[in-house]
Amino acid sequence: EKQGFKHFMLKEIYEQPGVVRACLEAYFTNDPSSPINLSLPVELYVDLEQIQILACGTSWHAALIGKYLIEQLAGIPTQVHYASEFRYAPSPLTANTLTIGVTQSGETADTLAALAMEKERRSGRELKYQPRLLGITNRPESTLGEMVSQIIDIHGGLEIGVAATKTFIAQLMAFYALALDLAYRRQTISPDQLEEIITSLRQIPKEIEATLERQENLIEQLAHDFAETTDFIFVGRGINFPIALEGALKLKEISYIHAEGYPAGEMKHGPIALLDAKVPVVAIAMPGNVYEKVISNAQEAKARDSRLIGVTPVNDGEAAEIFNDLLPVSNVDELLSPILTVIPLQLLAYHIAARRGLDVDQPRNLAKSVTVE
Numbered sequence: 001e002k003q004g005f006k007h008f009m010l011k012e013i014y015e016q017p018g019v020v021r022a023c024l025e026a027y028f029t030n031d032p033s034s035p036i037n038l039s040l041p042v043e044l045y046v047d048l049e050q051i052q053i054l055a056c057g058t059s060w061h062a063a064l065i066g067k068y069l070i071e072q073l074a075g076i077p078t079q080v081h082y083a084s085e086f087r088y089a090p091s092p093l094t095a096n097t098l099t100i101g102v103t104q105s106g107e108t109a110d111t112l113a114a115l116a117m118e119k120e121r122r123s124g125r126e127l128k129y130q131p132r133l134l135g136i137t138n139r140p141e142s143t144l145g146e147m148v149s150q151i152i153d154i155h156g157g158l159e160i161g162v163a164a165t166k167t168f169i170a171q172l173m174a175f176y177a178l179a180l181d182l183a184y185r186r187q188t189i190s191p192d193q194l195e196e197i198i199t200s201l202r203q204i205p206k207e208i209e210a211t212l213e214r215q216e217n218l219i220e221q222l223a224h225d226f227a228e229t230t231d232f233i234f235v236g237r238g239i240n241f242p243i244a245l246e247g248a249l250k251l252k253e254i255s256y257i258h259a260e261g262y263p264a265g266e267m268k269h270g271p272i273a274l275l276d277a278k279v280p281v282v283a284i285a286m287p288g289n290v291y292e293k294v295i296s297n298a299q300e301a302k303a304r305d306s307r308l309i310g311v312t313p314v315n316d317g318e319a320a321e322i323f324n325d326l327l328p329v330s331n332v333d334e335l336l337s338p339i340l341t342v343i344p345l346q347l348l349a350y351h352i353a354a355r356r357g358l359d360v361d362q363p364r365n366l367a368k369s370v371t372v373e
């Protein structure tokens with residue numbers, strides 16, 4: 001069943017181009033009069049003023065990228081909450097609010113409880129406070145599916161590895177479709193801009209394939225160097241800050257190495273004190289809004305003797321020079337870049353764990369779905 005791969009996780013990493021293709025097929029049409037096909041009813045969108053997203057773990061990271069996309073493309077204020085926190089300290093009720101539960105399995109106890117609480121406290125109130133619930137899941141037939149009126153199916157296919165990889169990518173695709181749908185309906189982007197973004201999204205599967213092809217051996221080799229490493233720092237900014245969190249989480253989960261993800265600009269407010277030659281820093285530096293900022297934050301880390309690993313475009317001479325090691329990705333639009341920048345980080349976590357001889361698919365203390373509080 002592993003189809004020649006040593007672990008399910010690696011197989012699932014390689015399934016990602018296919019997952020993105022399935023999402024593109026499901027969410028986008030070739031009909032210019034109705035380019036996005038999420039089949040969500042108009043009641044979900046009408047007079048929408050706020051969005052709140054509830055999730056845990058990797059799904060929470062996908063939600064942070066979703067927030068970025070929704071706010072930047074559609075201009076709707078969006079809050080992201082850890083479901084386990086929200087259920088005991090919910091935000092004050094806001095009117096005309098869409099609540100989105102993101103859970104790959106559709107069975108995460110905290111996410112379900114937070115959604116149930118939200119549904120309960122909104123039911124029976126005046127119209128503008130009524131619950132509007134949307135689920136984003138890989139399992140529409142799950143408990144989540146029963147709880148909410150609307151679902152976006154992420155089309156990830158069965159994921160066996162405890163560390164989420166292809167379902168994360170699939171959740172991102174669902175958020176691209178949702179943010180674009182909202183933006184299109186609210187006319188915060190033009191039809192031409194929409195078409196341009198969809199055209200670029202259609203190139204992504206090939207870019208993932210190229211990244212996998214280019215990097216697997218390189219990263220497998222690089223993993224040898226971290227046999228004794230005990231701490232890692234991941235930094236990114238803007239839309240790639242959640243990818244720094246995700247890279248760190250993957251490494252923690254399967255390699256048991258202490259890893260932290262930080263917004264690169266926060267390093268100087270404390271964490272930089274941790275840096276020395278023993279602590280590698282992975283910086284996600286994609287051309288765009290915050291590129292120079294990330295590069296200068298990376299330089300600060302290098303000045304503390306950290307080994308600097310860059311997730312950055314192949315042909316960028318200036319950036320390439322400051323990094324000790326490169327995990328090159330293609331130079332795609334910053335807005336779409338998280339779908340690519342996460343790939344080398346998944347491979348890095350995988351190869352470090354595999355190299356250490358760990359049980360990659362069933363890491364200690366973890367379960368595929370956390371159905372208890």
Ligand code: M6R
Nearest residue numbers: 057058059103104105108163164
């Ligand atoms: O099924 P869910 O998406 O609700 O799961 C949430 C988390 O438990 C999950 O993402 C966890 O963090 C993964 N093991 C990450 O790889």
